[in-house]
Amino acid sequence: MGLRERKKEETRIALSWAAIKLTVERGFDNVKVEDIAAEAGVSHRTFNNYFSSKGEAITARHFDRAVQIAEELRSRPDGEPLWEAITNAVFARFALGMQEGERPADERWIAGVKLMTQHPEHRGEFLKAHMAAVDALAAAVAERTGTDTDRDLYPHLVAGAVGAAILAAIHLWLHGDAPAPFEELLRDAFGQVAAGLPTP
Amino acid sequence: MGLRERKKEETRIALSWAAIKLTVERGFDNVKVEDIAAEAGVSHRTFNNYFSSKGEAITARHFDRAVQIAEELRSRPDGEPLWEAITNAVFARFALGMQEGERPADERWIAGVKLMTQHPEHRGEFLKAHMAAVDALAAAVAERTGTDTDRDLYPHLVAGAVGAAILAAIHLWLHGDAPAPFEELLRDAFGQVAAGLPTP
DNA sequence: TCGTATCTTTGCGCGCCTCGCAAATTTTGG
């Protein structure tokens, strides 16, 4: 990777990170695109060369990481049973970054994240990213199971269920009465889905 | 319902319908809010009293209908098994309006819908509406099964799986190789999910 | 029926956003 591409990647990450940081600190509507650009050390106009909206910038890192789940799934050994492979792929690329620091998990930050997730525009953008990742996952599932995303419901249903499990875990993690570690919630969610959602 | 509320409802529907119609005919970016308002016979400013964005107006009807699924589920007899009740609720409120006319199902229209669903902003808004409906469904499922949306993963997982089934059916209906009637796709999707997604 | 209280619509205007364009700057590869 040449200098050119490296710098682009750095700028992209700097912008995305600046967007997240400022939004969590001040709230979605109190951050101007100009502020984000300034924080990342580029011009307002350059921001829009990388992202077509504030929301997209905020979601970009989540999206980048989520898409990797599909890649990971492709690289799991062929013999591994489907649900096991999926669980492993998800944990390999998703769960880690969520619990291990990467950010200061202080009160103020969590509160800011909660606020952010409630903002309508962010919600839409987040779900767009989430579903794009789910689609990628469906493609990987299809490849693995010999099904076809344009012919069969199956890969979409599996990927969709996985996506729902992730969303459910996030929801309970952020809004649940009884606080539990994210990894545990996710593992529990996968267990239930893989077991066919038996009525409790 | 007094005259006041009736007129509001009419305006809301007229705006939403105008937004859909114009977008399908011309494409998302070639429709100005002003056009939609004109088509519905109100001012630009009034449009924003009803909807906070073009995308929201387009999605409103889908959303209104989708939320009714949760209401329908609540009104199903208590003895009915969960998956049966859900299937019935979905078909009662969702499937009907999809296949029966309501619109001219001509080529041009379908093509317009496809284009619309690919537009980024619409996608985000659509998913927002979809997930809001899924959340409502989760609440209804929780009520029915004696679980709690702030404590248990279960209702979210079930509702999410149902939502995924609906999305998968829509996807195959719009983009599938082998065209099939929507109702059939949906029924098939529900069957697979209810059966615990056995590997094919 | 009428008059007032309440809600809705509308025009105006501000500030922000996204994007096309072309000039300036930086990186690349020979």
Added chain:
DNA sequence: CCAAAATTTGCGAGGCGCGCAAAGATACGA
């Protein structure tokens, strides 16, 4: 070291979302 290619930036156009206050429509008791 130079020319080609890619990236950044300023500028400006066209839209959008919303707060505000005036004007218009509806509701309802006397």
